[in-house]
Amino acid sequence: MAATGTTERCLFLLYAATARSFLQVAATEEVAPPLRVVQIEGLVFLKIIKHCKDHSPSLVTGQLLGLDVGSVLEVTNCFPFPMREEDEEIEADGANYQLEMMRCLREVNVDNNTIGWYQSTLLGSFQTVELIETFMNYQENIRRCVCIIYDPSRSDQGVLALKALKLSDSFMELYRSNNFIGEKLREKNLTWVDxxxxxxxxVSNSALISAFMTELEPDTPVSQCDYDRLQLSTSSLMERNMDFFIECMDDLSLEQQKFQFYYRSLSRQQAQQQAWLHKRRAENMSRKAAGEEPLPEEDPSNPIFKSLPEPSRLESFLITNQISNYCHQINGVSGQGLIRLYLMKALRED
Amino acid sequence: MEAMAAKERTVLQFSSSQSLSAKVHPLVVFNICDCYVRRPDQAERVIGTLLGSVLPDGTVDVRNSYAVPHSESVDQVALDIEYHHSMLLSHQKVNPKEVIVGWYSTGLGVTGGSALIHEFYSREVPNPIHLTIDTGFTKGAGTIKAYVSNNLSLGDRQIAAQFQEIPLDLRMVEAERIGFDTLKATAVEKIPSDLEGMEASMGHLLALIDDIYKYVDDVVEGRVDPDNKIGRFISDAVGSLPKLPSSAFEKLVNDSLQDHLLLLYLSSITRTQLDLAEKLNTAAQIL
Known part of the structure; x- marks a missing residue:
C-alpha cells in the first residue's frame, strides 16, 4: 500500500511538472532570471488565511497555483490539503484528492500550474528539516517554487504575518551533497542566515474585485485591524514566544554539546596518535641501531587512526535560524508594546 | 364529505416563509469575481455552489464557494452535476463542517433559468439561498443580493416559485483584518509591516480624537446642536479609562516599560551571542 501511495504521489508530481504553462517552458529555455517578486492575488490571501484560521491551532498546508513570468511568480489561486494523517491509505487518497482538485479547477479556467505550497505556523516555528525536505521535493519537479508561511497567532495583533520563502541556491547545492561539515561551510561561506x-x-487584484471592495468598504473610521493593533495586553503572546525561545535554547545547547564532545574526542584521538607515533619512532630508532628494517609509521588497522565522523551542522543551523526568528518577533512585539505604553501615557496626560 | 375535503385543498398555498438573513464571507465575493473574470468566452454568467453553515440564530453563514460549469440556452439550463458532486466531496474532505447552503449567480436579480437551478439545489439542501452578484455593474453599483424561494402551489400542483429577498450582512471583519487598503487596490507594492500598520492605526486614533475635540468645541460654542447620543458615547469612552491615582498609573507604565526593555535586551544579547557562536564554530576547525 505504501508503494502505491508513493507512486501516485510521483505521478502527481510528474503531472504537475508536465502541466507547466507555455510561458514557463519558454522561460526555462533561456537562462532563467532570478526570482525577485512573488505577486499574490487578494483571493489567495483570503483563502490561505481562512484555511489556516479555521484549523488553527493545528497546522495545515495547501497548494499554490499560478504562473511563472520572468522574475515574477504570480500566485493566482490555491487549494487546501485535507488534514494529514498517518494512515497510508489516506495518503494515497490525498494524492487522488490533489489530482481531482487540479482537474476540477482547470475546468473553470484556473491556472493549473503548481508553483509551491503554503503552510501555517505557530509563532514562526517553521524552520525544520521536514520543510527543507518538502522544498527539495518540489524543487526537483518545479524549477521555481515558493513557500508561503502564514502565522494565524500573530494576526490577532493586527499584523498580516505572511511570508514568501525559498531555499538559497548555495544551500540547496550543499544539501544535495549532504555535506554539512565545517570545512565545506567555510568553503562556501554559508552561514545560518543564508x-x-x-x-x-x-499584491494584485483584478479590476472587478477592486471595484467591489471599494463599494463594500464600510465608511466607519475604525477597522477591526485598528482594534487588534491597539490592544494593550500582549503578555500571552510574549509568554508563548518566550517558551518556544527557551525550548530552542535548550536544543541549541544540546547541539553544542554534541560538537564539544566531537572536538574532545578528536583531540584525544590526536593525542593518542601522537603518542603512538612517538613510540613507533623510538622503536624504529632502536631497530635501526640493531640493523633491522624500520616499521611503517602508519597503521590503518589501529582504531585510533579511524577518522571520527563530524556531526552535521544542519540541525544547529536551523535552530539558530529559529532563535533569531524568535528574537525578531520579540523585538517586534516589545517595540509595539513600547509604542502602546507611550501612547497610553500621552492619552492620560491629555 | 369527500368533496368537501377536496374543495378545501384547492386553495392557493404559500409555503411558510421563515425570516432568514445571510452573512457573506469576503472570500466568496473574491471567488465569484475571479470565476467571472475567468469564465469561458461565450458564457454570459457564472453560477456555482455556496458552502457554509446555518448559525443557531437562523442566519446563513456563507463561508466558501466554487463555480460549477454550466451551459444555458433560451429555455434550458444544463448544470455539470458530476463536477458539482466531486468538488463538494473535495471541499468536505478539508472542512467537513461546511455544507451546501445555496447557490450563486452573477448578474442582477433573478432570471428565468434561476428557478430550474434553484429547484436542483432544493433537492440538495432544504431551503437553499440564492446569491446574486451584479458583476456588470448594470445599475452603476455592484449590487449583491440574497434570496430564498417560496413555492406557490395550487392544490397539489406547483404553479410558481417566488423569490423573496432576504437581508444580507456584508460587514467583512475578515477583510478588515487584512486591510481594505490591500484588497481594494489593483496593485500594492508590499504588504505593510508591523510598525507601518501601527503607525496607520495611531494616525486613525489621532484623527478620531481630533474629531471629538472639534465636535465638543463646536457644541460648547454653540455652533452645532448637541446630540445626547453622541454625548453619551463620548462619556462612555472617557469613562472606559480606568480611574487610577497617577502614582499607580506611573508605576504600572514604568513596570511594563521595563519588562519590554528587558525582553529587548535579552533578544539583542541572544542575537549577538548567536553571531559570535557562528564565528567560533566555523573558525574552531583548525585541526
Missing amino acids: IFEEIPIK
Whole structure:
C-alpha cells in the first residue's frame, strides 16, 4: 500500500511538472532570471488565511497555483490539503484528492500550474528539516517554487504575518551533497542566515474585485485591524514566544554539546596518535641501531587512526535560524508594546 | 364529505416563509469575481455552489464557494452535476463542517433559468439561498443580493416559485483584518509591516480624537446642536479609562516599560551571542 501511495504521489508530481504553462517552458529555455517578486492575488490571501484560521491551532498546508513570468511568480489561486494523517491509505487518497482538485479547477479556467505550497505556523516555528525536505521535493519537479508561511497567532495583533520563502541556491547545492561539515561551510561561506531567502510580496487584484471592495468598504473610521493593533495586553503572546525561545535554547545547547564532545574526542584521538607515533619512532630508532628494517609509521588497522565522523551542522543551523526568528518577533512585539505604553501615557496626560 | 375535503385543498398555498438573513464571507465575493473574470468566452454568467453553515440564530453563514460549469440556452439550463458532486466531496474532505447552503449567480436579480437551478439545489439542501452578484455593474453599483424561494402551489400542483429577498450582512471583519487598503487596490507594492500598520492605526486614533475635540468645541460654542447620543458615547469612552491615582498609573507604565526593555535586551544579547557562536564554530576547525 505504501508503494502505491508513493507512486501516485510521483505521478502527481510528474503531472504537475508536465502541466507547466507555455510561458514557463519558454522561460526555462533561456537562462532563467532570478526570482525577485512573488505577486499574490487578494483571493489567495483570503483563502490561505481562512484555511489556516479555521484549523488553527493545528497546522495545515495547501497548494499554490499560478504562473511563472520572468522574475515574477504570480500566485493566482490555491487549494487546501485535507488534514494529514498517518494512515497510508489516506495518503494515497490525498494524492487522488490533489489530482481531482487540479482537474476540477482547470475546468473553470484556473491556472493549473503548481508553483509551491503554503503552510501555517505557530509563532514562526517553521524552520525544520521536514520543510527543507518538502522544498527539495518540489524543487526537483518545479524549477521555481515558493513557500508561503502564514502565522494565524500573530494576526490577532493586527499584523498580516505572511511570508514568501525559498531555499538559497548555495544551500540547496550543499544539501544535495549532504555535506554539512565545517570545512565545506567555510568553503562556501554559508552561514545560518543564508539558508532561507525571503522574497518580497506584491499584491494584485483584478479590476472587478477592486471595484467591489471599494463599494463594500464600510465608511466607519475604525477597522477591526485598528482594534487588534491597539490592544494593550500582549503578555500571552510574549509568554508563548518566550517558551518556544527557551525550548530552542535548550536544543541549541544540546547541539553544542554534541560538537564539544566531537572536538574532545578528536583531540584525544590526536593525542593518542601522537603518542603512538612517538613510540613507533623510538622503536624504529632502536631497530635501526640493531640493523633491522624500520616499521611503517602508519597503521590503518589501529582504531585510533579511524577518522571520527563530524556531526552535521544542519540541525544547529536551523535552530539558530529559529532563535533569531524568535528574537525578531520579540523585538517586534516589545517595540509595539513600547509604542502602546507611550501612547497610553500621552492619552492620560491629555 | 369527500368533496368537501377536496374543495378545501384547492386553495392557493404559500409555503411558510421563515425570516432568514445571510452573512457573506469576503472570500466568496473574491471567488465569484475571479470565476467571472475567468469564465469561458461565450458564457454570459457564472453560477456555482455556496458552502457554509446555518448559525443557531437562523442566519446563513456563507463561508466558501466554487463555480460549477454550466451551459444555458433560451429555455434550458444544463448544470455539470458530476463536477458539482466531486468538488463538494473535495471541499468536505478539508472542512467537513461546511455544507451546501445555496447557490450563486452573477448578474442582477433573478432570471428565468434561476428557478430550474434553484429547484436542483432544493433537492440538495432544504431551503437553499440564492446569491446574486451584479458583476456588470448594470445599475452603476455592484449590487449583491440574497434570496430564498417560496413555492406557490395550487392544490397539489406547483404553479410558481417566488423569490423573496432576504437581508444580507456584508460587514467583512475578515477583510478588515487584512486591510481594505490591500484588497481594494489593483496593485500594492508590499504588504505593510508591523510598525507601518501601527503607525496607520495611531494616525486613525489621532484623527478620531481630533474629531471629538472639534465636535465638543463646536457644541460648547454653540455652533452645532448637541446630540445626547453622541454625548453619551463620548462619556462612555472617557469613562472606559480606568480611574487610577497617577502614582499607580506611573508605576504600572514604568513596570511594563521595563519588562519590554528587558525582553529587548535579552533578544539583542541572544542575537549577538548567536553571531559570535557562528564565528567560533566555523573558525574552531583548525585541526
